[in-house]
Amino acid sequence: MIDTTLLLERLGARFGHDLSVEPEGDIGHVAIRVPGLPPPDGFRLILSSGWRSMEAVFSPDPFASRLMKTLCSDDPQRRKEFAALASTFGAVGVTSSVRVDEKSVDPNSLPEGPWSKVEISCIRLTDKSDEQGDAERVASASLALVLALLPVERESVEISPLAQGLPEGALVRLAVNRYERSPSNRAAAIAVHGAYCHACGFDFSAFYGMLGDGFIEVHHRVPVSSLGEGYVIDPSQDLVPLCANCHQMVHREDPPISPEDLRGLLVTRGVIR
Numbered sequence: 001m002i003d004t005t006l007l008l009e010r011l012g013a014r015f016g017h018d019l020s021v022e023p024e025g026d027i028g029h030v031a032i033r034v035p036g037l038p039p040p041d042g043f044r045l046i047l048s049s050g051w052r053s054m055e056a057v058f059s060p061d062p063f064a065s066r067l068m069k070t071l072c073s074d075d076p077q078r079r080k081e082f083a084a085l086a087s088t089f090g091a092v093g094v095t096s097s098v099r100v101d102e103k104s105v106d107p108n109s110l111p112e113g114p115w116s117k118v119e120i121s122c123i124r125l126t127d128k129s130d131e132q133g134d135a136e137r138v139a140s141a142s143l144a145l146v147l148a149l150l151p152v153e154r155e156s157v158e159i160s161p162l163a164q165g166l167p168e169g170a171l172v173r174l175a176v177n178r179y180e181r182s183p184s185n186r187a188a189a190i191a192v193h194g195a196y197c198h199a200c201g202f203d204f205s206a207f208y209g210m211l212g213d214g215f216i217e218v219h220h221r222v223p224v225s226s227l228g229e230g231y232v233i234d235p236s237q238d239l240v241p242l243c244a245n246c247h248q249m250v251h252r253e254d255p256p257i258s259p260e261d262l263r264g265l266l267v268t269r270g271v272i273r
Contacts, residue, residue, distance in 0.1 A: 002135045006132065009214070014183075017036075018036070019035070031044045042060075045139055049131065052127065053126060055124075056121070072100075072113030082110065085144055085188050098119070100115050102117065121142075122145070143187070144188055192235055198259050198263070199242055200245070202243040204243070218240070218241055219259065220233075220238060221258070
């Protein structure tokens with residue numbers, strides 16, 4: 001049995017979007033919506049549990065013409081990011097498939113628009129030992145792929161008081177990292193690496209319980225400001241989860257300290273093993 005309240009909280013923390021559940025007629029189905037996109041301009045993620053599988057299917061509203069027009073944009077950067085994300089989630093056991101106008105298409109080469117209908121499905125084979133975790137994995141993959149094709153409004157940048165001691169250059173890089181971070185890439189990085197700090201090992205969920213569940217910052221190994229135009233992030237190689245303190249510390253140097261080197265420093269000092 002899927003705990004939908006817990007699922008919405010974890011997805012909301014991961015993507016930075018409020019989500020809600022609407023009633024579904026079929027038993028075993030869960031329909032997730034973004035409240036800020038009401039019908040007919042929004043979409044649903046329909047979760048369903050099969051005999052040995054968990055699946056999330058992206059379903060646009062029947063008359064979401066503006067949404068469809070945006071999804072089939074010929075922006076090459078969005079399409080490259082979509083393909084990279086499909087590959088990243090595939091590496092952790094979530095298989096993505098796409099149907100455009102009733103035809104199966106390769107996630108690596110989406111057809112040119114316009115599209116009248118699209119379906120994005122993310123499925124994971126499972127033995128039902130972790131139904132809650134499987135639901136979170138497929139829903140995360142599905143929402144990440146959808147957001148990769150949609151322009152996401154960037155949030156304003158705020159530097160926390162902990163950052164006041166950073167060198168000026170590091171502050172600029174940290175601001176760029178926060179400003180340009182993609183919620184899709186963040187979700188993929190957490191799916192691959194886990195929601196704990198890869199320098200000190202801190203787990204917000206273990207320490208704070210539900211309040212900290214799924215909370216973690218994601219660090220760009222190469223500062224966004226130095227990436228060339230058109231660069232496609234590989235969440236498994238380019239991103240790594242860090243706690244807020246360690247994220248600040250790696251940016252104390254220019255270029256940033258690697259998370260591995262910071263972990264080595266903590267081991268040398270006897271702070272962690």
